[in-house]
Amino acid sequence: MIYLDEAATTPLKREVLEAMWPYFGADFGNPSSHHEVGESASRGLEQARTDVAQALGARSSEITFTSGGTESVNAAVKGIALATPRGRHVIVSSIEHPAVLESAEFLGRLGFDITILEVDREGLVSPASLTAALRDDTTLVSIQYANNEVGTVQQIQTLSRLAADKGVPFHTDAVQAAGWLELDVTRLGVQAMSISGHKIGAPKGIGILYVRRGTRLEPLIHGGGQESGRRSGTENVAAAVGMATALRLASGPNDDVVAKRETFIDRVLGDVPGSMLTGDRDHRLPGSASFVFPGTNGETILLELEARGIVCSSGSACAAGSDDPSHVLTAMGIDAEVAQTAVRFTFGRATTDADLDAAAGELVKAVASVGGRGPVQG
Template sequence: MPEQTVAYLDHAATSPPRREVLEAVWPYLTSVTGNPSSAHAAGRAAKAGLDAARAAVADVLGARPGEVVFTAGGTEADNLAVTGIATANPRGRHVVVSAIEHPAVLETAFALRGHGFTVDVVGVDAEGRLDLDGLEAVLRPDTTLVSVMHANNEIGTVQPLAEIAARCRPLGVPLHTDAVQAAGHLDLDVDRLGVDALSASAHKFGGLRGAGFCWVRGSVPLAPVLHGGGQELGRRSGTSDVASAVGTAVALHLAASARDVEVPRLTALRDRLVDGVLATVPGALLTGSRTHRLPGHASFCFEGVGGETVLAELESAGIVCSSGSACAAGSDDASHVLLATGLSADLARTAVRFTLGNGSTGEDVDRVLAALPDAVRAAGALRT
């Protein structure tokens, strides 16, 4: 299929790197190649780039540069935040997570059970919003950490982090948020959000794959997960990837600067897509919240139709989307996120997700609306 014919609507899985990012990282791959831990001129030049990148990320977060740790992506950032805070905190051995967290958080929390921790999983409503009363019921004076994602990758629902923080703060419980899907689309000011730790992945907002960061408030103890030479101010050992850090900072700054324009644009495209699908595809069910939702995210279930078959039909029409989390690709298991919202396993397996991003257009939406009714009908006929 010629590349120019493809309507790419899977930005929640990955977004292409921005040209400005590629231009910014090129010098750090070709000429500024010193180790930033080295004392000579080449090392100092690399360290200057790393320091500038850290300051630029901190500026978007409204944080201090020394609180930013560059990582090899969102999964490592989540692991560092959850394990690092839990094991460094002398409060107790109790962790709380939501039922719709990404596996990078859920599996990390569950792994702590092998180290004497208990884990409470708080449910969500039919739209995927956290049960605040349920959260309050499980919080304890010795709760070590609460982790609730900013926005969900499969259904697009945005969580009320400030309200969640208001439940945690009286007990002095640190709040971590996986902001992998939110970064570039939503406000990341950590004080307005009320969070104590935040994770992000660069390739979701136009940076490079295999790059990300973890921010942890300076007053919150953090134990390293990777041990060695003590890079990243002793919190993440390993030779710093300066090029990836620079690319992350440039991409985050560009996305944050364009948010006032891009969010309304993507929201309008999303709403046109949602309204069109619900009007033209019989039995289509929007998953997640209609109002508390990522601007470029539209996800549906189609009863009686195989989601993977719909994807194949759409791809043959030049439309690329997904059935949900790219991290669970190839799994026959029903989505734990959709099950948590109350959907049956059979209905959850019909999920299809469209996610727009930088470069998505009205023409892309028109192509989906023209092709999806036939794709669903064809998938239904194949299933019967």
């Protein structure tokens, strides 16, 4: 099997499991308990927080551990908006993850005014459109760092600066960016950022929410006052330790991955007639290549590929099973029927040239078998 669906989830890294293991055994205590067993767990939790903060260029007090990217996004979007230091206007983009879009929709039901920024054919938000949308009562801008379906990377530093000039907090969903792109929150200029563990080799069920000191946040989960009152509930110490370890291990050079991606994209576009790359060719995650194949069916291609030992996806794992075309692709101006032919390949540093060469070859056959025209003849 060749696994090319790392945007959905990544395998747990051995070093991460080894770092977590003591907190399933001797250091099993509740970190809120005031005895040695609990304090041992608390020390592990706070060291993990320190390590995460260091990776993000943040203060330890600005890091909250959550159950994953979805909770981190909800906590940021709803929490900052409900604190309403400026007003009741929120700006998001049209290609956000559903966690952002549905949080914005929820706020709309509470009386907030929601502006949804359109994107261009490559999936990029125009700085001019954000400038035009900002108002005196704008209380939050939330724009995804890198898109989970097409891999397009936004100009976060430029966009966050525009918001900062108006005094508006800026949140970015960095779930897909983590491990690949700059995460220093000061250089990015963001007031809040969300990250998920299982996208970078940590277990499922752990996430990070960064909120800059001084940014007001209404907690969504109330109870015992853990995480400095921002997120009540007994902390998952083992997973937090695993998250910190994974974040440390995830960084590394991208040039080799980019070269593999470009070779793969060229091979697919050259060998599969009618194939179209989706997303920006240059401003793209290193290990992300997504296509549409007009005249076929994306789900059928996926089944053909899996039968041939290639595991990938048609887009967001959160939308699996839905008959609706991707909201990301249609927002980019791609016809709904064509959007339903989408196939996404996402891979990591361990993916080899041979893996991608084999995947490209099997893709040519799979598309041909479901109605495509087959490989280009030399």
